Amino acid sequence: MWRALPPILKQPTFRHLSRRPTFAQFPSPRLPRQASGCLTTGTDRSWSLRDLRGVSDETSPLIFHLTSDNPYHNLSIEHYLLTHSHPESRILLFYTNRPCVVIGRNQNPWLETDIKRLKQGVRPEHEDRPGDSPVTRGNAHATPVDLVRRRSGGGTVFHDSGNLNYSVIVPNNRSFTRAIHAEMVVRALSPMSSNYDFHDLRVNDRNDIVMRRGAGNQWLKVSGSAYKLTRGRALHHGTLLYSSPYINRISELLRSPGRESIQAKGVESVRSAVGNLMWTPDPVKRQTLKSEITEKIVQEFWRMYGGTTQRQVGWNEVTLGADECGEDKNPEIAAGVAELMSPAWRFEQTPRFDFSSGPLDGLEVAFQANRGVLEHLVLNGCAGDVLLERRKEDLQQPVRLHDVRNWKGLITRKSVQDEDKDAAAVSAPPEDVQVSDALVDRIEAIFPRSE
Numbered sequence: 001m002w003r004a005l006p007p008i009l010k011q012p013t014f015r016h017l018s019r020r021p022t023f024a025q026f027p028s029p030r031l032p033r034q035a036s037g038c039l040t041t042g043t044d045r046s047w048s049l050r051d052l053r054g055v056s057d058e059t060s061p062l063i064f065h066l067t068s069d070n071p072y073h074n075l076s077i078e079h080y081l082l083t084h085s086h087p088e089s090r091i092l093l094f095y096t097n098r099p100c101v102v103i104g105r106n107q108n109p110w111l112e113t114d115i116k117r118l119k120q121g122v123r124p125e126h127e128d129r130p131g132d133s134p135v136t137r138g139n140a141h142a143t144p145v146d147l148v149r150r151r152s153g154g155g156t157v158f159h160d161s162g163n164l165n166y167s168v169i170v171p172n173n174r175s176f177t178r179a180i181h182a183e184m185v186v187r188a189l190s191p192m193s194s195n196y197d198f199h200d201l202r203v204n205d206r207n208d209i210v211m212r213r214g215a216g217n218q219w220l221k222v223s224g225s226a227y228k229l230t231r232g233r234a235l236h237h238g239t240l241l242y243s244s245p246y247i248n249r250i251s252e253l254l255r256s257p258g259r260e261s262i263q264a265k266g267v268e269s270v271r272s273a274v275g276n277l278m279w280t281p282d283p284v285k286r287q288t289l290k291s292e293i294t295e296k297i298v299q300e301f302w303r304m305y306g307g308t309t310q311r312q313v314g315w316n317e318v319t320l321g322a323d324e325c326g327e328d329k330n331p332e333i334a335a336g337v338a339e340l341m342s343p344a345w346r347f348e349q350t351p352r353f354d355f356s357s358g359p360l361d362g363l364e365v366a367f368q369a370n371r372g373v374l375e376h377l378v379l380n381g382c383a384g385d386v387l388l389e390r391r392k393e394d395l396q397q398p399v400r401l402h403d404v405r406n407w408k409g410l411i412t413r414k415s416v417q418d419e420d421k422d423a424a425a426v427s428a429p430p431e432d433v434q435v436s437d438a439l440v441d442r443i444e445a446i447f448p449r450s451e
Contacts, residue, residue, distance in 0.1 A: 046314050049080065049330060056089035059316050061305045063298060066095035068322040071102065071148045071159065076336035077324060078237065079151055082169050084332075087232040090305045093167040094294055097159040099246060100146035101253055104154045104226060108264040108350050109147060110401070111256050112156040116448045118145040122253065124245035145253060147450075149346050152235060154226030155269030156254060161283075162244030162276065164290055165237060166297060170305075172234040178207045181236045182225055185209060188300035189277070189293065196278045196289065198222075206270070209238075213275060220275030242277045242293055243286045250274060258446035261358065266351035343450055347402040348372040357443055361436040363387075365411060365443060374399035379411060379433075387433055402450040408440045 047055055056062055064081065066074050074095040081091055099122060101113045109115060121142025159165065168181045182203045193199050200212040201222075209223035222242075228235040241247065254269075256262075277293075280286055302311060311317050327334040339345050352370040359382065367377040374395070379388035388411070392398075404410055412435050 046318070049077075049084075049320070049324060049333075052081065052084045053086050056091070057086040060086070060088070061090040061092065061301065061309070061316065063301070063311070063317040064091065064093045065294075065317075065319045066093070066321075067319060068325075069096060069098040069161070070322060070325075071097040071100045071146055072337045072340045073322055073325045074165070075102075075148065075150055075340060076333050077320060078167050078235075079336055080330070080333050081167075082228065082230070082233055082235050085169060085233075088171055089169075090171075091167075091169040092298065092301045093169070094297075095165050095167075096161060096163065096290070097165065098146070099143050099158075099160045100148050101156060101158055102148045102150055103156045104267055104269075105149065105151055105228075105349070106153060106266045106351055107149075107156060107269070108262065108266050108353055109149070109347060110258050110350075110446055111262045111264050111353070112269055113147065113254055114252070114256055115147065115450070116257075116445060117253055118147055119448065121145060122246060122249050125248045147346055148340065149349060150226070152226045152228035152237065153267065155224065155267070157224055157226075157239050158244075158246070158250045158253060159239065160244050160246045162242060162246070162286060164240040164242055164293060166240065167235060167237040168301070169233060169235050172229055172232055176234045178225070178227060178236070179203050182207050182209055182223065182238060184300050184304060185223065185238065185240065185297055188296040192292065192296060198277045208272070209240075211275065211277070218273065221272040222275055222277055224272075240277075240293065241274060242289055243279055244276055245281070247274065247276050247279070256446070258355070261446065262353055262355050264351065264353040266353070343400070343402050347450065348400065355446075357439060360439045360442060363433070363435060363439055365439065369401055372401050374401060377410075379435075381433075401447050404447060405449055407443045407447070408435060408437075411435050411440070 062085075064077075066077060068074060074097060078093055078095075081093060085091055101118060103109055103112050121144045123142050166185065168184075170176055186201045186203060186209060189198075189201055193201065198211050198213070201209060202211075204210050204219075207225045208221050210219045210221050212219055223238050223240045225236060225238045227237075244250075254271075278289060280289075298311075298317075309316070323329055325333050325337050348371045350369075350372045352368065354368050355366060357365040362382040364380045365377070366380065368375045373392070375392045377388075377390050378386055381387050399410065412433070
């Protein structure tokens with residue numbers, strides 16, 4: 001049975017140690033005799049994340065449950081666990097984010113998602129009203145959608161309240177394979193399939209978890225994987241669509257209007273049909289399903305790595321809240337949150353790419369950008385003649401694509417005040433050239449201002 005987890009970690013019961021701790025300094029809790037993998041209680045011992053390395057040296061495996069739905073918080077805690085745990089420790093982490101699109105470390109946000117739609121927000125399909133258009137769905141009682149760039153590779157995914165994120169951090173040795181923990185999740189879920197009507201779960205050759213459903217026996221992706229491998233450590237984090245209320249909105253958010261206009265040098269996502277393990281509009285039933293899935297995964301993880309160690313809440317299975325990300329609690333995690341939220345991380349980590357608007361009303365705009373900063377822009381006429389050309393070194397200041405306030409002002413200063421910094425960056429094309437609003441709208445749909 002799933003049992004309630006304890007409150008957020010208490011204050012540390014020991015202080016930082018100047019040398020490597022021993023078991024005497026980390027007194028083991030008294031554990032009742034119980035089968036390995038069973039959850040036990042009865043201790044009030046707790047410890048601070050700042051002491052993670054010493055604890056994870058003597059106490060492994062460790063399980064963490066995060067209560068925040070803030071993706072910047074959760075990814076920063078995940079990174080802290082990766083970089084501050086003992087190299088031989090084994091860690092399992094769970095968290096659920098509010099609606100957000102999460103791109104890989106080396107991906108292009110303008111290619112992977114519709115940033116304008118993210119700003120408008122999204123509403124679950126079951127809340128639609130007759131006659132709603134996509135724009136109406138995005139504005140009426142919509143939930144904002146964060147754009148997040150994680151520190152690991154892989155493709156773009158959508159997170160929401162019906163998606164369970166699991167992360168496994170283990171030694172990066174010969175026993176680690178990219179499929180090993182996806183297979184762990186399949187083993188954990190398989191006994192539940194008859195109760196919840198999901199069948200034929202398996203790990204495919206991309207290390208995604210897929211299931212077969214429908215009259216056509218279509219394979220649907222229910223879990224994707226991403227990895228970060230460091231010297232000595234391996235992080236595998238996976239998504240699990242157990243009951244997403246936004247399942248039919250995902251394609252809208254991940255369909256960029258710039259897909260035909262951008263030639264990127266980074267990693268491009270592989271599109272796959274996705275599905276829920278089970279759908280129910282009842283949030284109580286969704287939470288029950290999530291709790292059962294979480295417990296099954298924990299049990300399978302413990303069978304793999306627990307040995308004779310017993311699970312004990314507050315010691316080797318703990319709950320962390322949003323206060324772990326506070327500057328006063330853990331400055332390193334707080335700095336990680338600030339970095340993930342910054343435009344410099346979300347947009348200016350983008351590898352070099354080329355953009356072409358395509359011809360419209362006799363003109364075409366093309367440019368190259370690197371790290372989200374404009375390097376070379378040209379305005380071409382209908383005959384292919386160059387009407388305007390500017391390079392990075394010619395510009396008065398860097399033009400950051402996420403911060404362009406007025407694309408028409410960037411292309412032509414006509415009807416734009418001289419103090420507009422975007423307009424001032426590029427001189428005007430010949431006076432007889434009229435840049436149409438339709439051409440500007442096409443560009444602004446792909447590159448809206450982020451703030």
